[in-house]
Amino acid sequence: MPGYLFGFDHLWTLIEAYGAKESLECVHSWHTEFGNTFNLPFGVGRTVVQTCDPKNIQAVLALKFNDFDIAIRQKPFGPLLGNGIFVSDGKAWEHSRALLRPNFVRNQISDIAVYEKHVSQLIKHIPTIDSATEFLFGKSIDTLGSGESQNGNNSFAENFTVSQAGSLTRLLLGPLVVFHRDPAFVKASEESRNYVKRIVEETLEQRALQEEKSSSAGQSYVFLDELAKQTQDEKMLTDQLLNILLAGRDTTAALLSVTFFLLAKREDVWSKLRSEVLKLEGKRPGFEDLKSMTYLQWVMNETLRMYPIVPLNLRVANKNTVLPTGGGPSGNQPIFIRKGQEVQWSLYAAQRLPEVYGEDSNEFKPERWEKIRPGWAYVPFSGGPRVCIGKQFALTEAGYTIVRLLQEFTQIESRTSEPFKAHVGLALSSEYGAKVCLTPAQA
Numbered sequence: 001m002p003g004y005l006f007g008f009d010h011l012w013t014l015i016e017a018y019g020a021k022e023s024l025e026c027v028h029s030w031h032t033e034f035g036n037t038f039n040l041p042f043g044v045g046r047t048v049v050q051t052c053d054p055k056n057i058q059a060v061l062a063l064k065f066n067d068f069d070i071a072i073r074q075k076p077f078g079p080l081l082g083n084g085i086f087v088s089d090g091k092a093w094e095h096s097r098a099l100l101r102p103n104f105v106r107n108q109i110s111d112i113a114v115y116e117k118h119v120s121q122l123i124k125h126i127p128t129i130d131s132a133t134e135f136l137f138g139k140s141i142d143t144l145g146s147g148e149s150q151n152g153n154n155s156f157a158e159n160f161t162v163s164q165a166g167s168l169t170r171l172l173l174g175p176l177v178v179f180h181r182d183p184a185f186v187k188a189s190e191e192s193r194n195y196v197k198r199i200v201e202e203t204l205e206q207r208a209l210q211e212e213k214s215s216s217a218g219q220s221y222v223f224l225d226e227l228a229k230q231t232q233d234e235k236m237l238t239d240q241l242l243n244i245l246l247a248g249r250d251t252t253a254a255l256l257s258v259t260f261f262l263l264a265k266r267e268d269v270w271s272k273l274r275s276e277v278l279k280l281e282g283k284r285p286g287f288e289d290l291k292s293m294t295y296l297q298w299v300m301n302e303t304l305r306m307y308p309i310v311p312l313n314l315r316v317a318n319k320n321t322v323l324p325t326g327g328g329p330s331g332n333q334p335i336f337i338r339k340g341q342e343v344q345w346s347l348y349a350a351q352r353l354p355e356v357y358g359e360d361s362n363e364f365k366p367e368r369w370e371k372i373r374p375g376w377a378y379v380p381f382s383g384g385p386r387v388c389i390g391k392q393f394a395l396t397e398a399g400y401t402i403v404r405l406l407q408e409f410t411q412i413e414s415r416t417s418e419p420f421k422a423h424v425g426l427a428l429s430s431e432y433g434a435k436v437c438l439t440p441a442q443a
């Protein structure tokens with residue numbers, strides 16, 4: 001890709017597109033013009049290898065996993081996330097992953113009662129941080145309920161949001177992050193950490209008291225209690241809980257709001273989905289019911305295909321290495337990647353490749369999932385050793401919420417005249433939220 005003024009022209013185009021909420025379309029159009037892999041000059045001395053080629057995505061995430069790092073996240077996110085799974089590489093990451101992964105096994109995820117408690121309140125409002133905090137901490141911050149939020153517990157959600165937004169600004173600053181000064185960010189990060197730290201301390205104290213009492217049978221599953229069986233390191237537990245919350249809070253919420261925005265625009269999809277839901281005859285869906293609801297799975301797949309919640313991602317080569325394709329005169333030879341080189345991929349573009357999805361790849365069509373098997377051209381939860389550990393949790397929670405809402409409401413109408421527009425923060429979400437009108441089943 002040619003660049004002028006050391007590539008500042010591209011940087012400026014992207015900043016303008018970001019302001020117009022069209023950054024994903026901008027990178028997508030570059031791919032259409034310059035191919036699936038190209039060099040993107042990006043300011044003085046900085047060239048990013050930009051790709052949407054499934055083979056290269058597979059190489060970075062899986063086949064050449066050890067050749068790439070995510071270390072550039074550490075400085076921007078450090079004040080909130082410490083040294084948890086989301087910001088670490090190498091041995092530290094391996095340790096985090098080994099600690100956390102076993103807690104996402106199927107029988108914990110399939111504890112549907114946790115979702116129902118909050119989804120029944122969602123019928124009145126809209127959640128997900130409530131069920132996430134109950135699953136993680138053992139008590140919900142209950143933003144939807146009445147009692148606790150009036151006691152000021154909502155401020156955790158607010159602080160976490162402020163700190164997350166500050167972390168994104170710091171990420172975008174790149175090497176200039178050392179000059180970042182924002183007292184509101186520092187305060188919100190400290191208060192978020194203190195809130196979680198207090199829960200960790202209480203849990204560890206209770207654990208010490210109950211050490212001798214053998215059984216916790218009958219009690220529901222609490223993520224923190226399980227972690228505390230493996231380590232009593234207070235900082236480690238605080239870091240990991242905040243990391244999981246960052247990775248799991250807005251992502252699932254965004255999937256739900258994007259889905260409902262799209263459903264409200266597509267009466268045909270809503271009706272088909274509702275026919276499938278009505279087969280449950282009003283019964284609350286169990287884990288197995290959700291898995292066997294084909295059209296529900298297609299709708300979630302298609303939403304995550306067109307609007308991947310992590311639409312752009314980046315790694316840095318930690319040694320000289322090679323990516324399988326994108327080089328040479330034909331553009332399909334391997335390319336050399338020098339140590340320190342940034343490789344960025346657009347999942348937004350990869351998941352719309354016409355050669356994989358056909359000429360209608362920009363259309364929302366759940367039915368396409370009957371035939372396609374897109375492999376590495378569809379990785380909304382990433383892939384390889386760092387694949388999302390919350391994938392099943394998220395799909396179960398989102399699927400359950402969708403089904404319960406379709407059981408409660410017969411019709412949906414959009415209250416936004418605009419077509420869908422993506423807001424790109426740490427996670428992709430709907431620029432216009434999900435303003436819809438729902439008709440109750442028993443009015």
Ligand code: HEM
Pocket residue numbers: 085086097243244247248249251252255309310313379380381382385386387388389390391393394
């Ligand atoms: C629709 C919902 C979700 C989507 C689309 C999603 C997507 C992703 C993606 C793309 C990554 C890879 C990020 C990277 O390597 O740069 C990731 C990592 C991760 N996700 Fe999710 N996620 C979702 C929900 C959740 C939930 C609910 C949790 C936990 C409760 C969670 C926990 C994690 C963790 C801990 C990682 C880091 C794994 C590692 O680095 O080893 N995610 N997720």
